[in-house]
Amino acid sequence: MIPILIKESNKIKYFVSCSFIFLLISSCGNDKQMSQKNEENSRPNIILIMSDDMGYSDIGCYGGEIQTPNLDNLAKNGIRFTQFYNAARCCPTRASLLTGLYPHQAGMGWMTGISGENPSYQGDLSKKSMTLSEVAKSAGYSTFMTGKWHVSKNVKADGPKDSWPLQRGFDRYYGTIQGAGNYYDPATLCRDNTLITPFIDDQYPSKDYYYTDAISNEASRFIKERDKASPFFLYMPYTAAHWPMQAKPRDIEKYKGVYDAGWEDIRKKRLNKMKALGILTKNTELSPLNTHPWSEEILKDVESGRMEVYAAMIDAMDQGIGRVLETLKTEGIYENTIILFLQDNGGCAEEIGTEGKTGPWASSPDELKPLAKDEIEYNVIPRVTRQGKPIMKGKDIKGGPETSYVAYGQPWANVSNTPFREFKHWVHEGGIATPLIVHYPKMIKNNNSLNPFPSHIIDIMPTMVELMGAKYPKTKDGEAIPPMEGISLVPFFKGEKAQREGPIYWEHEMNRAVRWGDWKLVSKGELLDGAYAKWTNSKLGKWELYNIAEDRSELHDLAGQYPDKVKLMSEMWDDYAERISVFPNPWHPK
Numbered sequence: 001m002i003p004i005l006i007k008e009s010n011k012i013k014y015f016v017s018c019s020f021i022f023l024l025i026s027s028c029g030n031d032k033q034m035s036q037k038n039e040e041n042s043r044p045n046i047i048l049i050m051s052d053d054m055g056y057s058d059i060g061c062y063g064g065e066i067q068t069p070n071l072d073n074l075a076k077n078g079i080r081f082t083q084f085y086n087a088a089r090c091c092p093t094r095a096s097l098l099t100g101l102y103p104h105q106a107g108m109g110w111m112t113g114i115s116g117e118n119p120s121y122q123g124d125l126s127k128k129s130m131t132l133s134e135v136a137k138s139a140g141y142s143t144f145m146t147g148k149w150h151v152s153k154n155v156k157a158d159g160p161k162d163s164w165p166l167q168r169g170f171d172r173y174y175g176t177i178q179g180a181g182n183y184y185d186p187a188t189l190c191r192d193n194t195l196i197t198p199f200i201d202d203q204y205p206s207k208d209y210y211y212t213d214a215i216s217n218e219a220s221r222f223i224k225e226r227d228k229a230s231p232f233f234l235y236m237p238y239t240a241a242h243w244p245m246q247a248k249p250r251d252i253e254k255y256k257g258v259y260d261a262g263w264e265d266i267r268k269k270r271l272n273k274m275k276a277l278g279i280l281t282k283n284t285e286l287s288p289l290n291t292h293p294w295s296e297e298i299l300k301d302v303e304s305g306r307m308e309v310y311a312a313m314i315d316a317m318d319q320g321i322g323r324v325l326e327t328l329k330t331e332g333i334y335e336n337t338i339i340l341f342l343q344d345n346g347g348c349a350e351e352i353g354t355e356g357k358t359g360p361w362a363s364s365p366d367e368l369k370p371l372a373k374d375e376i377e378y379n380v381i382p383r384v385t386r387q388g389k390p391i392m393k394g395k396d397i398k399g400g401p402e403t404s405y406v407a408y409g410q411p412w413a414n415v416s417n418t419p420f421r422e423f424k425h426w427v428h429e430g431g432i433a434t435p436l437i438v439h440y441p442k443m444i445k446n447n448n449s450l451n452p453f454p455s456h457i458i459d460i461m462p463t464m465v466e467l468m469g470a471k472y473p474k475t476k477d478g479e480a481i482p483p484m485e486g487i488s489l490v491p492f493f494k495g496e497k498a499q500r501e502g503p504i505y506w507e508h509e510m511n512r513a514v515r516w517g518d519w520k521l522v523s524k525g526e527l528l529d530g531a532y533a534k535w536t537n538s539k540l541g542k543w544e545l546y547n548i549a550e551d552r553s554e555l556h557d558l559a560g561q562y563p564d565k566v567k568l569m570s571e572m573w574d575d576y577a578e579r580i581s582v583f584p585n586p587w588h589p590k
Contacts (some may be wrong), residue, residue, distance in 0.1 A: 043469055044440065045337040046141075047219075047234045047324070048132070048460070050097070051317060052090065052148060052242040053424060055347030055416020056433045058314060063274035063418065065258060065266070066311045070322035071437060074339060076448050078439035079492065082279055083454045083548070085515070086345055088431040088508045089424060090179050091150045093344040093457060094237065098151065098168075099129040100461025100472075100484040102505065104580045110509065112153055112179070113533060120581040124153035125163045128481050130473060132464055133169030136233040139470035144222040145170045146215045147237040150179040155188045157195045157376060166193050170235075174204075174218040176211075180239065180380045182391075183211045183246040183313075184402035187377045199373035199386065210248060212240045212313065216320025220327040233468075236324075237344070240317040243352045243407035244381075245399030247312035252400055254315065255308040262294025262304075263411050270418040278450050280552060286419045287430075287553045290349075291411040305398030306354075306408045307415075338440040338467060340460070346431045347416030349423035352381075352407035358394025361405060381405055419553050427506040427513040428522055428554055443493045451492050454515055454548075456504045458486030466490045503569070505576045510538045510587065514573045518549040521569040528590055538587035543570055 057063040061075035087093040087103050095101075095108035103109055107119060107126035114123045125131075133143040145165050152163040155177045165173040174191050181187035189196055189211075191203065198209040204218060219236050226232050259266060267286060274280040297303055321341075328334040353361070362368050362383035370388040371377060382405075384390055389403050397406045413423050420430035436455070438444065465472050466488045475481060491498040503516035510525025523543050527535040543566050545559040559566050577583060 042336070043139075043231045044442070044467055045231045045233070045328075045333055046136075046464060046467065047236060047337060047339045048097075048464075049321065049339065049341045050094075050147075050237040051314070051341075051343045052237070052239050053345065053348040054241050054314065054343045055413065055418070055430075056343075056420065056435065057270045057274060057418040058241075058347075058416050059318075059435060061277070061437070062279055062435045063270045063277060065269065066314050067254065068314065068318040070318050070325060071341060074325075074341065074439040075437045077441065078339075078437055078444055078447065079449050079451055080279070081436035081438070081451045081453065081455060081489075083452050084342065084434055084436035085432045085454070085456045085504065085506075086343065086434045087457060088345050088427050088506060088511065090148075090242075090344050092508055094149075095125055095151050097457045097460055098125070098131045098133075100132075100458055100486060101129055101482055102458065102485055102580050104507070104582055105129070105482050105485070106151075108151060109507070109582065110586065111533075112150060114586060115153065116586045118581060118584055118586075121586055122153070125151040125168060127162075128476065128479060130476060130481060131168045132235065132461060133165075133233060135169075135461070135465060135470050135472060136468055137169050137171075138473075139468045140230055141468060142226050142230050142232040143170045143172075143234075144219070144226075144232060145173045145175060145235040145237075146219045146222065147175040147235070148179065148239045149173075149175055149177050149190075149237075152177055155378065161193055164190075164193060172222055174222075175215065175237075176239065178378075178380060180242050180244075181211075181377070182244065182382055182402055182405070183239070184209060185377055185382070185386060186211045186239075187380050187382070189377075195376045197374060197377065208248075210316070212238060212316045213320060215239075216317075216323050219320075219324050223324070223327050223331060231468075233464075238317050241310050241313040243348065243350070244405040245306055245309040245313070245408055246402060246404070247309045247316060247400060249400070251312035251315050252308050255311045257304075258311065259304040259307040260300070262297065262300070263291065263415050264289060264294055266415050267418045270415070274418070280419065283550070284419055285551075285553050285555055287421045287555060290414045290421075299395060302396055302398050303409075303411065305400075306406065307412045309399040310408045310412065335441050338438070338443075340439075341435065341437040342457075343434040345424040346420070346429075346433065347413035347423055348407065349410035349413040350407055351409055352405075353393030353397065354406050354409045355395055356393075358392065358396040360390040361393050362390055421554050422524070425509055425511065426524055427508060427511045428524070429548075429552065431511075432506060432513075438489075438493060440493060443490075446495050453489075453492065453498070454500075454504065454517075455489060456486060458484070458504070459489050460486070462486050462488040463490055503572055503576075505573060507577065507582050510540060510585070512540075512573055512577075514569050514576070515548070516569060516572065518547055519565065519569065520546050520548050520554070521566060521573065522546070522554070527587055535587050537590035538585065539590055545569075
């Protein structure tokens with residue numbers, strides 16, 4: 001070896017050999033590669049959690065009495081958006097959330113159960129769209145999903161699966177393809193591309209299966225089994241707390257007596273807590289009670305019992321989120337994981353199995369034949385358990401076990417949506433307002449903060465694209481696709497500001513709205529002539545105008561005072577409806 005003299009500041013420091021110089025050069029190259037790899041790994045993991053059929057005020061950090069310590073802690077160390085919006089219904093929200101487009105652009109102008117001539121109402125996730133998971137994969141992310149899919153027209157094992165999770169960008173999937181089902185034996189339970197039942201799934205053996213727990217536990221497993229060389233995107237859309245009201249006895253027990261004072265009492269307590277938290281302004285009014293007074297309720301024990309089960313369902317979800325958070329901490333990636341939580345629509349007023357004489361859902365003996373343990377359950381409302389026990393409904397049924405199948409009903413949905421008007425389906429605040437909690441310690445420094453910026457599920461895609469360091473394409477499979485409709489919320493995470501150039505919009509079942517600054521124009525439509533999902537005609541409602549900054553509960557219609565604003569904003573909505581092909585809708589004007 002030939003020694004080489006190295007000098008520094010004209011002073012001899014030390015000798016090194018040529019072999020050391022080679023080693024130093026080689027090491028520098030490796031260090032550069034390692035630096036690039038570390039930079040890749042420094043991109044955040046992302047967990048997007050969504051609950052189902054829950055109201056704005058249900059969780060603790062948004063005003064509720066339900067015990068959600070894990071979500072509350074995320075809020076305490078993150079940001080809560082107080083004017084974030086969904087699309088008023090399960091599958092339109094999911095389609096919009098997954099694609100960054102309005103529901104009609106994603107093929108979900110109504111529901112998965114319809115196939116309209118207009119592609120906006122095809123009831124199947126549009127191929128002319130990019131999903132969050134597809135964008136994440138293009139940026140080098142591993143992609144996982146556990147939970148409710150509900151954006152595919154086909155739910156059968158032997159049908160086309162091009163719009164199922166694995167075909168839309170997810171590496172691993174565990175959940176349900178349909179939109180609802182028994183929590184002890186969920187319909188269309190699926191692992192990857194195969195429909196299964198809880199009783200034949202050797203990857204998740206359980207003697208006391210409960211779907212909410214399975215969603216949480218499988219999410220933790222996917223995280224543990226991930227490729228640690230790349231970041232991951234995990235989508236966790238729970239079915240909790242969508243009907244049926246079914247929960248574990250130990251969780252229900254925690255809420256015994258909590259709702260005995262009735263719905264008026266809980267609404268008032270929630271309103272006061274929301275104001276104290278800063279979720280609502282001090283001048284916010286409580287909307288009128290949308291049911292009969294509690295003093296007139298005959299079946300108080302049944303009604304309070306249904307709300308106890310509902311609370312227990314949310315409690316179980318929060319417990320599961322806690323287990324996922326513990327997994328992140330155990331894996332050493334908690335600080336580098338951004339976690340978002342939101343809801344798909346407001347509280348659900350649908351009276352599923354809550355009325356009439358108490359009895360079985362089955363209408364004939366043929367419906368009481370139980371399925372074999374490996375037979376796929378397709379019925380959203382099954383008639384019998386695998387053990388051959390009839391499933392019950394009726395005015396005396398509280399819910400809880402797998403042998404009951406009821407909703408919690410309109411009165412409690414009115415509580416969930418405190419202080420707002422209307423429910424799931426409609427685009428007044430009660431139908432579309434959702435919490436949004438964002439937790440990301442590496443970026444969010446203003447902990448426990450509230451952000452009142454009016455934002456929408458279309459904003460999640462551009463936010464994720466920026467956080468992932470991804471590029472949103474202009475084409476897919478050689479065809480042009482719509483650009484993202486929303487804006488990135490990342491500036492808010494950094495304590496900065498962001499601006500939206502135009503309004504945000506809604507349409508669902510002829511219910512319409514446009515939000516422009518503090519102003520909201522909203523209309524409640526009607527679907528006519530037929531049973532549910534069999535409507536043939538529709539009727540547009542009149543426009544109502546509200547200043548949301550002063551009247552978040554939409555109680556003081558200003559349309560008569562500001563006709564020019566109504567005209568301008570209604571024209572904005574018309575332009576939006578034409579641009580995204582709201583019309584022709586499936587229901588003819590009448």
